[in-house]
Amino acid sequence: MASRKAATSKRVIIGVIEDVTVRGPKGEITVPAKIDTGSERTSLDTDLAAQAGLGPVLRRVRIRAAAAEKPEERDVVRATLVLDGETFEVAAAVTDRKDMRYRIIVGMDVLARSGFLVNPRKGGERKRHRARREI
Numbered sequence: 001m002a003s004r005k006a007a008t009s010k011r012v013i014i015g016v017i018e019d020v021t022v023r024g025p026k027g028e029i030t031v032p033a034k035i036d037t038g039s040e041r042t043s044l045d046t047d048l049a050a051q052a053g054l055g056p057v058l059r060r061v062r063i064r065a066a067a068a069e070k071p072e073e074r075d076v077v078r079a080t081l082v083l084d085g086e087t088f089e090v091a092a093a094v095t096d097r098k099d100m101r102y103r104i105i106v107g108m109d110v111l112a113r114s115g116f117l118v119n120p121r122k123g124g125e126r127k128r129h130r131a132r133r134e135i
Helices: 046-052 108-116 125-134
Strands: 018-024 027-035 043-045 059-062 072-083 085-093 102-107
Touching: 018 046, 018 085, 027 046, 043 046, 043 072, 046 072, 046 085, 072 102, 085 108, 102 108, 102 125
Parallel strands: 027 102, 043 085
Antiparallel strands: 018 027, 018 072, 043 102, 059 072, 072 085
C-alpha cells in the first residue's frame, strides 16, 4: 500500500471514515467507522458488541458526548479492532448508536498508538458529495 504512505515520514494516512473490523468470540464484523481525533475513547454500538460476543463488562465510565447535555455512564468492554491491517486491543465504551451514522467511533486511545496520520479531506462527506455529483 505504498500509495497510502506519506512520502517523507512513511506514516500511513487514513481518512475520517475507514473500515474497521471488530473481532470477538462470535466472529469478525467489518463496518465503516468514524475516525474522531476529538474523542478520547473508542466507542462501539451495543448491537455490534453483542454480535461480536464482546464482554464481560470491565467497568463503567462517565462520558460527555458532544451531542449530550450531560455526561452519561457507559459500559466498557475489551475489544480487538483491526484498522488498515493493524490490530489494536482497546477498552471500548459501549453505547446505543442505532440512530448514528457510524457504529464505531475510533478515538485517540487507538490513534495515539497507531502512528496514523488523519487526512480530513480523505473520506467522509466531501467524498460522498463529490461521488453524488459525478453520477
